[in-house]
Amino acid sequence: MVAVSDSVQRARMLLEMRRPADAERELRGVLAQEPQHVTAHSFLALALVQQGDVAEGVAEAHEAVRLAPDQWLTHYMAGQVYQHAGRPDEAMAAINVSLALEPEYAPAWELLARAHLGKGEWPQTAEAARRGLALDPQDSDLVSLLALALTKMGDEEQATAAAAHAVRLDPESPTAHLAYGRAALAFGDPRRAADAFREVLRLAPGFDEARDLLVAALKDRNPLYRRLARLRGVFRGGRRLVFLLPAAPPLVVFFILVAVLHWAAWVAEAWTTLRLARAKATRLLFSDVEARVAVLCCCLVAAGAALLALGGTLGLSAVGTAGVGVMALVTPVQEAVHTGSARARTVLYAWTALLGLAVAVSMVLTAPTTALLCVYAGLATIWVAAGVRRVLGHER
Known part of the structure; x- marks a missing residue:
């Protein structure tokens, strides 16, 4: 026995x-x-x-x-x-x-809080964490879970205080630093968030969530990227207005604005990723695929701008419009890469390749109308991608 x-x-x-x-x-x-x-x-x-x-x-x-x-x-x-x-x-x-x-077993309340957290049930997560803390007020993980829930609920003061308390209780806890970083990132302090996520990775090098969040925090430190990303988020729901177009044709201008903002945000993301992927302190945060996609998108912008300038100089409208079409390919490339479902990603890669081929054909055949349609189709990929994800997978 x-x-x-x-x-x-x-x-x-x-x-x-x-x-x-x-x-x-x-x-x-x-x-x-x-x-x-x-x-x-x-x-x-x-x-x-x-x-x-x-x-x-x-x-x-x-x-x-x-x-x-x-x-x-x-x-x-x-x-x-x-x-x-x-x-x-x-x-x-x-x-x-x-x-x-x-x-009266505090770890059971912690497990219940984690289960609610996984389902996105923030109030229930907070309640379970508080019930556990009533039994064990010094449990850093319970305080961290409470901080995460409060962050999602938008309670800046309590979330920040809880996250700081979790770190004080256990400075060697990756979960505590993760909660601290999430609160800082959510409430507009990407620099402090980046420091917290670096500490998570020091304590737990294989913590992929912290790696992704650190990348997000580093990007969010770029003022241009931050503003464009937020504007893109504000206008993301604009695709629903497509059903109003027959009654309100001026909404076309709104859709163009939405599409251009998304394109600009994707360009900013590519530039920021490329800059961070080349820096010694942050290059290991990015996979080879991410770095290559950033290079490709920056090259598309440069090549498109060169074609646009060439077309304008020589008076070749098809070449100039094709140049804009090349730049517009940034949107389908980024939408494809940032799609979680493998099937949906395959469809979007095929769509991107088709658009690239159409742009090349329009330039060869000197067909500015075709090139212009390619520009519209490329920028409109934000809605194409949303539909493909809805049918074949989920958005990341």
């Missing part, structure tokens, strides 16, 4: 050390001796789901609950398994059962 207990404790430590495969070996040894060891089944479920074996992990969690339905720990561990598996509704159901059996 002592050996079994020691093995379970070793497995628990191995899980805390993020060594689920080693934990699995320990736990299977325990279950070979005691097939109905409840705690071993619960920990094995977590070890399996951490290795990507969701089906067997969930089955082990069910087995632990079946063997001990009146133990709060089995339901709590099942909640962890569901949370790791990306099934927040089932996680919340399991955690609520656990809390009904043992409402």
Whole structure:
């Protein structure tokens, strides 16, 4: 019995050390001796789901609950398994059962807060975090979750205070610095946000979310990029007004403004990305693909401007208009790259290639009308992309 207990404790430590495969070996040894060891089944479920074996992990969690339905720990561990598996509704159901059996366990409230956070339920996240903090006021992760929820709810004063408190409680917590950075970024301090995200990456180098947020913070420090991105956000809903065009043709001007603002913001993003990707201090934040796309977009702008100048100098309207069409290709390129769904991305890449071919043909055939249509189509890709994402995938 002592050996079994020691093995379970070793497995628990191995899980805390993020060594689920080693934990699995320990736990299977325990279950070979005691097939109905409840705690071993619960920990094995977590070890399996951490290795990507969701089906067997969930089955082990069910087995632990079946063997001990009146133990709060089995339901709590099942909640962890569901949370790791990306099934927040089932996680919340399991955690609520656990809390009904043992409402004084702060980590269960933390897990419930994380599940609500994953679903974007900010008030519920804040409430669960506060319930946990009533039991353990010094839990930095609970304070961080509260700060994240308050940030999403737009409560600048309380969110900033909570994030700072989380960092004070545990200066070595990546979650605390992440919450601090998110609050700073949301409330207009990208420089402080960048410092916080750098600290996250120092403490947890593989934290991809922090890497993406650091890039966003660094870009947001560029005043031009910041203004254009915000204007683009304000006008993003303008695509719904397309149904009013037959009744109000002047709205065409509004749509042109929206499209040009989006294009300008994508150009600013390409320039900012290229600048950061070439700087020694930030070059490792960007993948080769991101850097290449930034170079391509900057080259499209330069090449288009050169063609526009050439067309104007020589009096060749088709060449000049094609130059504008080349510059307009920045929008479809960026929209394709920033699409999460692989299928939608493939369609948008094909659309971009088709537009590029049409621009080239218009120049060869000296057809300014065709080139002008390519300009409109390129700039209008913001709505084409939105439709493709809606049908084939989700927006990032």
